[in-house]
Amino acid sequence: xxxxxxxxxxxxxxxxxxxxxxxxxxxxxxxxxxxxxxxxxxxxxxxxxxxxxxxxxxxxxxxxxxxxxxxxxxxxxxxxxxxxxxxxxxxxxxxxxxxxxxxxxxxxxxxxxxxxxxxxxxxxxxxxxxxxxxxxxxxxxxxxxxxxxxxxxxxxxxxxxxxxxxxxxxxxxxxxxxxxxxxxxxxxxxxxxxxxxxxxxxxxxxxxxxxxxxxxxxxxxxxxxxxxxxxxxxxxxxxxxxxxxxxxxxxxxxxxxxxxxxxxxxxxxxxxxxxxxxxxxxxxxxxxxxxxxxxxxxxxxxxxxxxxxxxxxxxxxxxxxxxxxxxxxxxxxxxxxxxxxxxxxxxxxxxxxxxxxxxxxxxxxxxxxxxxxxxxxxxxxxxxxxxxxxxxxxxxxxxxxxxxxxxxxxxxxxxxxxxxxxxxxxxxxxxxxxxxxxxxxxxxxxxxx
Ligand SMILES: NC(=O)c1ccc[n+]([C@@H]2O[C@H](COP(=O)([O-])OP(=O)(O)OC[C@H]3O[C@@H](n4cnc5c(N)ncnc54)[C@H](O)[C@@H]3O)[C@@H](O)[C@H]2O)c1
Numbered sequence: 325x326x327x328x329x330x331x332x333x334x335x336x337x338x339x340x341x342x343x344x345x346x347x348x349x350x351x352x353x354x355x356x357x358x359x360x361x362x363x364x365x366x367x368x369x370x371x372x373x374x375x376x377x378x379x380x381x382x383x384x385x386x387x388x389x390x391x392x393x394x395x396x397x398x399x400x401x402x403x404x405x406x407x408x409x410x411x412x413x414x415x416x417x418x419x420x421x422x423x424x425x426x427x428x429x430x431x432x433x434x435x436x437x438x439x440x441x442x443x444x445x446x447x448x449x450x451x452x453x454x455x456x457x458x459x460x461x462x463x464x465x466x467x468x469x470x471x472x473x474x475x476x477x478x479x480x481x482x483x484x485x486x487x488x489x490x491x492x493x494x495x496x497x498x499x500x501x502x503x504x505x506x507x508x509x510x511x512x513x514x515x516x517x518x519x520x521x522x523x524x525x526x527x528x529x530x531x532x533x534x535x536x537x538x539x540x541x542x543x544x545x546x547x548x549x550x551x552x553x554x555x556x557x558x559x560x561x562x563x564x565x566x567x568x569x570x571x572x573x574x575x576x577x578x579x580x581x582x583x584x585x586x587x588x589x590x591x592x593x594x595x596x597x598x599x600x601x602x603x604x605x606x607x608x609x610x611x612x613x614x615x616x617x618x619x620x621x622x623x624x625x626x627x628x629x630x631x632x633x634x635x636x637x638x639x640x641x642x643x644x645x646x647x648x649x650x651x652x653x654x655x656x657x658x659x660x661x662x663x664x665x666x667x668x669x670x671x672x673x674x675x676x677x678x679x680x681x682x683x684x685x686x687x688x689x690x691x692x693x694x695x696x697x698x699x700x701x702x703x704x705x706x707x708x709x710x711x712x713x714x715x716x717x718x719x720x721x722x723x724x725x726x727x728x729x730x731x732x733x734x735x736x737x738x739x740x741x742x743x744x745x746x747x748x749x750x751x752x753x754x755x756x757x758x759x760x761x762x763x764x765x766x767x768x769x770x771x772x773x
Contacts, residue, residue, distance in 0.1 A: 331486070391499045463544055488518060558631060662733060752771050
């Protein structure tokens, strides 16, 4: 009969020899870079995804994620150490199963663990003694132990005895050229020593530094605290922006100068609101869990409310500036929105404040178009499905001059801002993109909002 020690030793040896077979469940912005990084470290890796078109595109070596280096996926697939599939039967062969599926908000804006539950229900069909299951998706503290573990134990196997269970949060920053999956320290946590040692040992082969913590819940909390810190600071700097403007001070200049302080300050920049699947979502998970255990996070909740209200505030500001510069009423005004992705240089519109602004301006009677090099055609989005199919306007001097205002919502690098500066009647800039321009080359009418 196999005992836990021999299961542990056997997996440990397989990891040490880089023979452990890895399966990643979910090949999105997090799962795909992770799977590729693991296969590049020498582990045989299979990526699972329910989206057949994505699986086919990956196996065909297509780039799939725009900021990936050319040929990265093709090389991984051709090298024979990485393949994508939709067939969960591969889990029977896997030694480690890493779960990287979405954890969005429900329509009631509460944690939605349905993707995680569905993935774990598929995994339990194939679970066998000696496997290590790792949840990587962002969840509230306690979710792995109270939601994931009971499902995995349905077949009679016990976590920490028959199979191993860990949590390791993703810290992927899409489009960030300074940090890769491999160079970002990886937090690893488990409720039992063997699971913790195995996940720590595994990730020591993959990333430059691991950070072991004492429990699943601690590792889960690390991620939510990091993102809540960002949420609060983004709300703070946007609040500063409004107050500074009333004082006749440019907040961008203030942040730039404050950043020279070598301790005790970290720059956050103003903007039109927050987006993506992380920063707007994590604080909701943390706040929800805090209430669940009879506690509260009023500062985080206030920051969330400020951030949620930012797109409306920007839309209101557009109306005011249209009227101020040329007496144009927002009703019937033509507005071009530059950038609809939630942040620069990514092809991702999830929770994008730009889209919320667009919708708000249209509700106020404006006629809006957009330009975004990443979205020639607007995709179907969870938040704004009705916008699907709209087309990005080509940037020419004539088209730009035809709008009452151009609103810079997302500061993609690959946009001809010089052309915008030359041609636009009024530029409303939420990202300070024209700061780098000589004063003489800036738009004639430029307002930072
Ligand atoms: N995107 C980021 O910047 C980022 C950063 C850190 C953490 N996270 C977290 O990582 C997790 C994954 O996010 P993402 O951005 O990679 O999501 P994503 O939407 O880009 O990708 C998720 C993938 O999982 C697939 N999928 C869904 N259910 C599945 C199932 N049952 N079985 C197999 N595949 C399934 C989807 O088809 C999709 O391809 C989330 O918890 C998110 O909060 C995201």
